[in-house]
Amino acid sequence: MNLDKEVALAHRLADAAREAIRPHYRSGLSAERKGDASPVTVADRAAEEAMRRILTAEVPQDGVHGEEFGASEGRSGRQWVLDPIDGTTAFLAGRPTFGTLIALLVDSFPVLGVIDQAIAGERWLGISGKPTSFNGRAVSTRACRELADAAIATTGPHYFSQDEGDVFMALAAKTDHKRMIMGGDCYNYALLASGFLDVVCEAGLKLHDYAALVPVVEGAGGLMCDWNGDPLHRGSAGHVLALGDPARLEDVLEAMGGHAHHGAHDGHGH
Template identity: 75%
Template structure:
């Protein structure tokens, strides 16, 4: 099954989000706190509104699940999952390592994913059965001979509770942790898909945080799973692993299982 029309729409959605986000970048716009205390800005909301408008015009039967405006039901068994600014904190700090995330989920499984960095005009696209592209050209993950050689990334220690943080540090201790990357949100997964990182490990992610990442990473030759090594889907628990080299899966899962 091909997704040509859906890919074309995803590209237009990313363009529409860029048009809302870029003019507000580094302008000092204010933010509010949501119920979970995470920040939200005018850029988040305007970009999601623009994307929802396009989806409803083109695929009115599809459901939409967005970070800022919640779930809008559909009748097709398909859901567009949107995170207009993944990495709002980075956006507010003027750091161009946030991204717009767009995914198409069919019966709970992501089949199309797009990561867009609007300021740098960088775009990664992945879809089932197709190689992942970066600005239209195929990219691939890199081989990793051993866990000790692996460069690991995570958005930040404050996203782990004490229990999960101990397991993460157990994994990090077995990697080349002098190259550990902190910060990055979705941008870390894009870098993994391009062969710049080997492992991304996170917890407490929601569907809009990870759905778009899966087709991008897997279409580049990597894999994404939960901390047990099971495939990610709409009901996963938010503990997320991305591996550039799937051969390291057993090593990573075993290292995570050790409680330090």
């Protein structure tokens, strides 16, 4: 599938989101005036509106699923999935680890993904069947010989239920948890694609949180799946695993499997 036109469009979407977001970053408006919308809500809406304007003008036949303004199916079997600011907490704290996520789904599976960091000017692009690029240069995940050597990341413990937290801690205990990263949202997956992290494990993600990550991680040689080891698609429940080294999948599922409440060994095809 030739996605050259779609890639060019995705770059324009990311550029438009950057322009909309930058003026609101560290602007501190919400602290000054009571009842004023927070910078993140203003930036979020402005960025999604800017991207939707372009999509409506150029690919009116495609569906759009955005975090702020809902979903339309379209009539092409293709859907653009947008998360203008993934990492609201980081944005409000003035940390440049939030990102704009743009994905293209064809028949419910992500085939193109962008992770864009507006402030640092960093952009990861993943295209099905092609190597992932970072600002135009190919990047790849790193090998991880033993789970005990793995650097693991998650956005935070408060995103897990008690059960899910137990599963995560069981996995983390088998990794090099002195190097565990808390916080980071989509940025962790980008860093894993560039070879700086080995495992990311999260729950409660929505389609707009994970769709763009899949082509980026997999194009860099990594693997993304749910907590059963199954591929992610539009209907996934939001339990997400990313591995820099796909050879560690069995070890990861085994580490989680003693606790997983939904059968970590059912049908992941190994």
